[in-house]
Amino acid sequence: MLIRDVDVEGLGRVDVRLGGGRVVGIGRRLAGRGDVDGRGGALLVGLHDHHVHLAALAAEAASIRVGPADAGDREGLVAALRRGAPGEWARAVGYHESVAGELDRRVLDGFAPDRPVRVQHRSGALWVWNSAALRAAGLDGEGDGRFWRQDERLRGFAPPVRLDLRGVGARAAAYGITGFTNADPLPGEGLPELLSVLPQRLVVMGAGDAPVKFLLDDATLPTPDELAASMAAVRPRPVAVHCVTRVQLLVTLLALDEAGPVAGDRIEHGSVIPAETMPWLARLGVTVVTQPHFPVERGQEYATDVEPDDQAHLYRCRSLAEAGIPLAAGTDAPFGTADPWAAMRAAVERAGGEAMDRRAAMDLFAGEPRHPSRARRLTVGAVADLCLLHVPLKEALDLMSADVVRATFIGGRRITPPE
Known part of the structure; x- marks a missing residue:
């Protein structure tokens, strides 16, 4: 693949040739037919998100956001938790005490008595279940319904959540992300295989030789x-x-x-x-x-x-x-x-x-x-995980916005939709 007329840091406007998953040539007026016209936009190494929780991120599509910017206050939280059919499980995420104070099963019972509800604190460390959820899971004797760092244990008691991993990958590509480091402390068995549907490169903490x-x-x-x-x-x-x-x-x-x-x-x-x-x-x-x-x-x-x-x-x-x-x-x-x-x-x-x-x-x-x-940095021999921008680097640094991302390549293959 030959990408013509891109702004490469330190070199100005040049052409960049990709082959075998790597950058194999950088220079002015490289020979051959261009596959992509960079139009003077910057070509950078792809971004890597060095700390992310991919399964939880993929579960957001099937969750209700109830953080301060989403629910706002107690009334907003109640409205969000009651939105849905009676008896249907509600999975809410992003909660902080500034919305409606400390939660336990009794407080949640007052907010949403007719459906099983589980609410995750913004820290990710705490889940709070209401009485309907505890009964449905056979956990009715579990005290106040507050579970601190018990994700692994709880996973088998709640209905499975649809993980929109393909959506996560597509949205990340639109940001110019070519790699993730998944930072779950106890990666479940098969997590690397589950995440392999993502187009991005992966480091999964706890798996293989990763940290x-x-x-x-x-x-x-x-x-x-x-x-x-x-x-x-x-x-x-x-x-x-x-x-x-x-x-x-x-x-x-x-x-x-x-x-x-x-x-x-x-x-x-x-x-x-x-x-x-x-x-x-x-x-x-x-x-x-x-x-x-x-x-x-x-x-x-x-x-x-x-x-x-x-x-x-x-x-x-x-x-x-x-x-x-x-x-x-x-x-x-x-x-x-x-x-x-x-x-x-x-x-x-x-x-x-x-x-x-x-x-x-x-x-x-x-x-x-x-x-x-x-x-x-983008150099000959580097892996061709790249991010092409609409604008030169100086303008991109001034704007500092995902709106500048035009295309993302992993191993020299474009993973964003064609224009």
Whole structure:
């Protein structure tokens, strides 16, 4: 395939030839008949979402969104849960207490008494079931209907949900995404095969030689020695440790010091990173895979939910990069937006000295799948996972919008619909 007249960073307007799944030639007026006229638009490496939950994202099509921006308030939540036939299961996602306070089975019974209802908290960690759902599942003795990190157990008690994986793949291609890292802590048996219908390249944590994810919760936090032993047990594979509080980060750093870091080790989220820990992170060389858009999407809730002492340390960007800490980003969809361009914009617009320059923000999603902080560039010999834009790179950086994406190629094959 020959793509003519594209803007390649550092080279200007050139032609690019693809063959055997790779870039085999870059230059002006390459010989042969052009297959695609780039019309001066930028040709970039495809984006990689370094932290996403693909099965949950695919289930959104069969779910009711009840987050603050969707339901709004108690009345909106009640209306959303009652929308549907009596007796029909309702699966609601994205809930936060700012909508209608704490939920349990009795509260949900008052909201929707005539149908089985299960509501997932925005964090993804908590499900709340009403009495009708518990009875239908044979779980009526399960107390207040609140289930913390019990997805695997609950899966067999609720009706299966249709997973729109093809829709996920098509929407991602429209964003210019050519790869995903699925970040489920306990990938179910057969998950890589289930996800294989996606056109994007996949890294599935916990499968093959991909990083092994450790999910930390303050209530069940291991000691540093215990976590280090767990890390040592999976070496030489890298680890990806879920860290959303100060204490989780501290335990992880102590454990990495004891177990010894390896290439590919990651800290997921890095929600709270105090300044005094940054030299430690830099010394270990561990990559932080963050979500720069969360302070934008959740700013109102964070203002009340997050301890005042932690506010200045939320989802750092620029300060981590300036400290020499390897940095990348993932959307955490469906628990955040699935649009990486929105995350890039958020990284550029951050307050408190955390704003990144535009090229660095784009690089958060341009890293190697196994080494997310190593930015890829379009060069001869590179894998032909590419994103063609409507506009030159400078204009794309100014706009920072998915609207600039014209076509996406994986292994040199176009996966977006033809124009």
